[in-house]
Amino acid sequence: MSGDYILGTENLKAYYETRHGYVKAVDNISFLVKSNEIFGICGESGCGKSTLMKVLYGIIEPPLKFISGQISINIDGKEISIQNTNVNEIKKLWWKDISYIPQSSMSVLNPTRKIEDQFIDIFKKWHKKISRRKIRKLIRKNFDALGLPREALSSYPHQLSGGMRQRIVISMATIHNPKIVYADEPTTALDVVVQRGILEVIKELQKKLNNTFVIVTHDMGIHYQLSHRIMVMYAGKICEIGETDDIFQNSAHPYTALLIESLPRLGDKSERKSIEGSPPSLLDPPKGCRFHTRCPYATQECAEKEPPLTEIWHDHYVACFHPLKTK
């Protein structure tokens, strides 16, 4: 892995083991994430985006099973391969080098401890000698920067609103300047006004910390506002990867194009159409291209062979036999 990239996967497969067989949530996925970028992953529910996030972060617990492939992260010039590293070793990287912002802040926050104590717990993990006063000073500085009131420090999580809690988790996830921050639907549970505020905070933090954010959300609008590059997933596979403006203006995969066309917008009353049909079951996904059952451009070839992810022009990759845009 060269120095420009901080995270990469190769032929990654991670399945859920069920009574009826494997659910192929992440199925043969290869991509690279650059240092110092906001990398967006989008797709509908059940496309495997959250599973991918879990695997990247190193949480592989049953029924989720790592099948094959490679995941590597590049921390301070050292390549760490996630699948070959002991879980306890990976846990040592959490918060400090890689951190995670989940959809529900309560899955990170301890409901029985005050916010300040939870911050101190994480600090004490690496800095045994640091004094509480010094930690408090650092947290306050961080809170001021995120526009969080200091009173929140002496509160329990349930006393705070959802938006406030989410900002506290963002503060926790970034206070140690980690190299990679994963965020899984960080604002989906929040209202639009709060959402905009939080996304602005994330954008500013990324600029300030010069690190990498990997953001998973189904909301294309958020990707347009936030992400530098986007990866579109469908039914456990990658459809398309490219720079945000390129993806929106020159969508090459029919799924990406139809998805963007279906989105209603303020100021535009022209008719919007849904994509026919619904996403397939990952227990028994269709052969060939997984989108061919819903794709208006599908041919016999699409039903038989799986299209490989190919570069159609610089930094724009598509997995389709009949891309809407070519060189």
Added chain:
Amino acid sequence: MVKGMEYPLLETINLTKVFKIGGIFKGTNLKAVDNVNLRIESDEPVILSIVGESGCGKTTLAKLILKLLQPTSGTIKFEGEDITKIKGKSKMVEFKRKVQPIFQNPFESFNPLRTVDKYLYASALKLQVAKDKEEAEEIIRETLSSVGLNPEVAFGKKPHEFSGGELQRISIARALISKPKLIIADEPVSMLDASIRMSIINLFLKLKKEFNTYFIYITHDLATAYYISDFIAIMFRGSIVEYGLAHEVLSDPLHPYTETLVNSIPDIRKRWSGKIALSGLELKEFEAVGCKFWRRCPYSNDRCKSSAPKLIKLKNGRMVACFRYQ
């Protein structure tokens, strides 16, 4: 006025619902719906969207109109009749035939162990639309095809055998059985994926035209509200702060809150500019004496803190509750 009728289809007058939160002695009263006056009085069927953030009282308002909650004060008139006073089984059935709900999560609306057609039969028989099972089946087949489902496929299946989109179509079919005058849909597409969301939204437009059904569409999503609705009411902390034709309100918002809301949508053509103020003031805003938005409003002054602006009428049926327009 609705054709052949002297009364508006729906009218809420000073409608208020208070919930008590917190302890027995020190609890506070939260006005989830605060003095709401709404009217649907068009000749032609219309879709009215009620838009607001979580906790703005939009679902409480829907439940009040559906008679799932009793108001603390104020009245609701449907076709001129005060529905808060309706009592007795036959009167209730008559009301339910005319006003039907569709809820957010179709997987919660149906019991996972029962086949979905049982619900359709139960609705047809309980609402006394059909005399017996045979007659019910005919009606059910008809409504299922009108929502774009093949009746043969839908019969005898349990909820988990359907996708979310199909199941939501079935709940729409259930609501249509009694050919209601008004359907109240509370966040009907927020659980569905983007690629199938619009098919449900388009179905509402089709039903409005074909069955002359009025809709109240409750949502936090301004983009679908803009696409589907004729009129829109913006709610904030229990009150309606702006009302009018949907395209006018959303393309030219008058109330500072509507403006904030419109500016917060993550659009896919235009990037955000400027910044937005975040607050952790939810409860304080509910309890505010004056305008509930003053703490976050860029235009607020002393008057806004001490007295609450009333919803006043402007041109074209437009209404706004803000001192800047009084």
